Amino acid sequence: MNEFDALRTQLREAAASFADGPGALEGILLGIVDDVDRAVREPLEIFPVCHHSPASAIAMARRLREKQPKVVYLELCEDMAPLLTELRNCRLPVAVQAFATEVDGFPAEWAPLSVVAPITEASAEYQAISYALDTPGVELVLVDRSADHVFQWGNRETVQSGAEEQDAPPPEEETALHGDAIGVELGDLRPRFAELEEHLLHHGKVRHWSEWWHQYVELPLGDSDHDTYRQVMLLIGSLFRRLAPGDPHRVRVDEDRERYMWTRMREHLAATGTDPADCLYVCGAFHASSRVAEFGVDGTATFEISPRTASRWQHGLIPSSHAAIEAQFGLAAGSVSIAATEWAKNLKRTRVQPFQLAGQAGGGKKRKAPELPAPAPATAPADHLTGFLRRPPVLDRLDEAELLGWSVEVVRAARRNGYLASTADAIAVFETSILLAGMRERAKPTPYDFQDAAVTCIEKDTVPGRRDVRRIVEIMMGGDRIGQVGYEALPPLARDVHDRLAPLELKLRQRGVQRALLDIASRPELEPCSDLLWMLRYLMPHGAARPIMGERRLGERPIQESWDLALGTHQRALIELGYEGVSIEQVLEQRLRRAGYAPRATAATVLAAVEDATLYLRSHRLAGELGTRALEVLATERTVDGAPEVLRRVRRLLAFYRTSEPVLPSWIESFVKTGYAHYCTLLPTAFADEDARVDQVAAMLGFLFSMEGLALSLGCDRTQLELAFAQSHPEEPAKVALLWAAQVRLGRLTRAELRTRCDELLDNPLVLPAYPKYLSGFVHALEPAPGLADFVVEAVSNAFGRLPDPVLLPWLPRLITTLRAGGADLAPLLIREAGRIFPGRLAALDEWVPPWLAEETIPVAPRGRGSRCAPLLAAHPATCDALADLLGCEGDWATGEQQGAALTGRYPDTAVALAAALRHA
Incomplete structure (x- = not known):
């Protein structure tokens, strides 16, 4: 006769009573008992756990001392085994991590791949690890799928180890300690049937799953014996498994994990000849109630484990925290901290000696490892479920001293965080906690009841500081303990x-x-x-x-x-x-090379990598390699989007090499030569293209003009530039002005002619509304032709003097945004030139005449007044000869003032220019 037959009979009668006859309910209830019976009778003892459960940790520590297994099989990624010994050098909580930056066999957009398994002191797996590593003759075997298989069996959206519906994590930076890694949670135990969870929360009068588990599982199982704990956990796991929705992918992954683990365990048993009675299998309660054919030491051996991909995996330990664990696995905020507090209370109450790794950092006072007693003899399985299910809940009496201490401490912490809390608030929190517990049919307020009471009585409607009261209570209950990886690890x-x-x-x-x-x-x-x-x-x-x-x-x-x-x-x-290299320089070089050879790399991004390689690594080899790559990318570009950035970086690099190197590197000479021809080719198209911005075209011109001397010395032909300008016919006003300024820079247009064109624009009422756009083009023209700064000041001044307010005022914001967005480097030129031209005092403004108006008042008569320049020419004959040669003049010098006057009369423009230069001097 089976020991669970009596329970089956009761459940069959209950199903018939509640469901009016046998049906699906009877099948579910009897199936749960069958799952428990099957797991209990397995020769290899299965120990079901829930992750970060103090009750599981206490039961694990107690069972390890009683059974003293020789082999511990643990549900954890098998490739993480070598790292577990490094836990001695860490302060918990930490997480074991598998990390891959070089992926082979997975989509490139998944990289980097990361899998973490967090470990806390108040967890059953840590007790198993500590026992196995510090007990001579005990072997620890990880049997779960590898990190590579985690991504093989799903993708980044479907591989989930936490619950589907997650409680909101606290808004603290510690929640990001795990990054975007996939979490491997040992002991995943949460209902995947949304209606079931909602039903449990509603009738349990709790807000979230963590609170329900604390109230109805943690507390009852905290003092239970091993057989009761084991059967109850198997019952819960089977219930949640049978009521889970039939998601084909999720079911397949769960069953494949169970097949994987049992296959690995049978392989180890066959290879070592270990007696299954001397082994302990630690896994989540959800997987302990498995129904796959491979279940058990006598299961079938038909599951084939696929090989790993060629991805290069790195393994290490990273710091973790309570908040990071809660955020990653969908636990309620503060639940892991409360579990840590409950773990300490359970140890004190039950006097169970926990296991701790020798040399564990941050473990407080080191406990002396007690001698293990003789292993307890194995007992036949018995029905402990019936008594547990019939037993009424034990009502703990109110611990007034503990609750009073909580109330005083939360008020003290609230005042430190800016709340106007007082002794009256502490009394209110105390009484409200008792009231809430009574309303929820609890004899003793739980930490969650106390948290609600504190929020109600202290927070009111404002949060004066960075932390709200809920977060203050979480910190007070144990805090967001943050782990640390030791230097040796x-x-x-x-x-x-x-x-x-x-x-x-x-x-x-x-x-x-x-x-x-x-x-x-x-x-x-x-x-x-x-x-x-x-x-x-x-x-x-x-x-x-x-x-x-x-x-x-x-x-x-x-x-x-x-x-x-x-x-x-x-x-x-x-x-x-x-994980990326053995030195910081190697990692930086890899990052720069990866950025330079990226599929979507542009000439600007590659030049940025060249500059960073020179700036941080001082590597001429890497800079030369990336510079050659920039040359290749530039030759293939068909747009001018990156021209401003290319111009800025090439100028900086040229200035650096000219001052620090005896000769320019060959790659930058080739880049200037290729860039000159490349931008000459794109110039006509850029002027006509509506998508090309004015600052981008101006940057092209800046490259052509500033690099022209070097490019011509390297063999470029200036005819390319002249042909490019001959083929350029812009229609946009800003680009038209930019072209005019460039023609002045080339000498194909004089300043007088440019000034005449601007005057014609101001005199034309049809063009007048577009004149501000011309001015924007002139502002951007300072990039290729900074010598036109005085003319741009003149053009802007004429606009302010002649444009009507309906045209001028709407244009002012556009001018400001133009200077701020695309002319940040150009504004100082305008400001400096305006400061030179305009008077420095307000009193001088009434008599001030703009230089461009003063030049118009100088007469250009061929004789008479031109004689005022004769003394200057006579005093500097060499300068006059040079100007005469430049202008193509022929003749000899003659003595006397009349001869100088005759010369200035024949060349009035030169006389005017010299007079202006003399006046400015």
């Missing part, structure tokens, strides 16, 4: 970073911001630290290394710098850098 890159920054004499492994002062002028040995900090700033998230004083520019050496460093806070990012 860090990858080589992270250890190298800490070693190289040791001269700063800071505790960089601690969390928080620390200020580093580098007086490199007096301590030259700190310059390598400065180089490393700039590379960390480039590679790590914002805030990990933030410069307060100092900057990095081409050709400059640091003198003094000040930094805010938070490497301990961003330890995960530093560890993940270690």
